[in-house]
Amino acid sequence: MDPLPVPPEGAEWMSAYHHRLGWLVWKSLRVEKSQKALQPQIRAWVEARKRHRLSHAQVQMARELGLNPGKLGKLSNHRQEPWKAPLPQFIEHLYLKRFGREQPRVVTPAENWERSAAAQNPARTALAPKTAVIRQRRGVAVIRLTS
Numbered sequence: 001m002d003p004l005p006v007p008p009e010g011a012e013w014m015s016a017y018h019h020r021l022g023w024l025v026w027k028s029l030r031v032e033k034s035q036k037a038l039q040p041q042i043r044a045w046v047e048a049r050k051r052h053r054l055s056h057a058q059v060q061m062a063r064e065l066g067l068n069p070g071k072l073g074k075l076s077n078h079r080q081e082p083w084k085a086p087l088p089q090f091i092e093h094l095y096l097k098r099f100g101r102e103q104p105r106v107v108t109p110a111e112n113w114e115r116s117a118a119a120q121n122p123a124r125t126a127l128a129p130k131t132a133v134i135r136q137r138r139g140v141a142v143i144r145l146t147s
Contacts, residue, residue: 038114044069045110052076057107058088061095064104 038046048069049059062072076087085093096102 056109057103062091
């Protein structure tokens with residue numbers, strides 16, 4: 001698809017321009033098959049990255065700062081409120097202020113967060129305490145360990 005031309009003055013051009021721009025935004029926000037398999041919390045970060053045009057590093061920084069992906073729109077309206085910094089620069093500023101470095105040491109795309117968390121903790125699941133199921137059967141306690 002060809003890039004969007006800069007619209008000249010005129011109401012009919014503006015409506016067509018905004019209509020086409022709305023289609024492009026809708027197309028970029030639709031959920032793909034690979035994203036349907038993601039957990040809703042991770043999918044929210046993927047959608048926020050697309051909606052607010054953030055990089056993978058900026059999304060990871062925002063997550064480590066404890067920001068809510070659904071509330072990023074309140075922070076990103078710097079065109080309407082000119083005293084606000086643009087969202088990517090604001091996230092980078094907060095991250096530098098809190099952690100003392102400009103970016104995370106290792107940047108992982110949001111789509112891989114679930115897989116990397118599962119890969120990091122196989123020993124934890126193996127060492128997880130086994131739960132005991134205790135039942136009374138004919139006056140005798142039956143203990144069964146489950147994992």
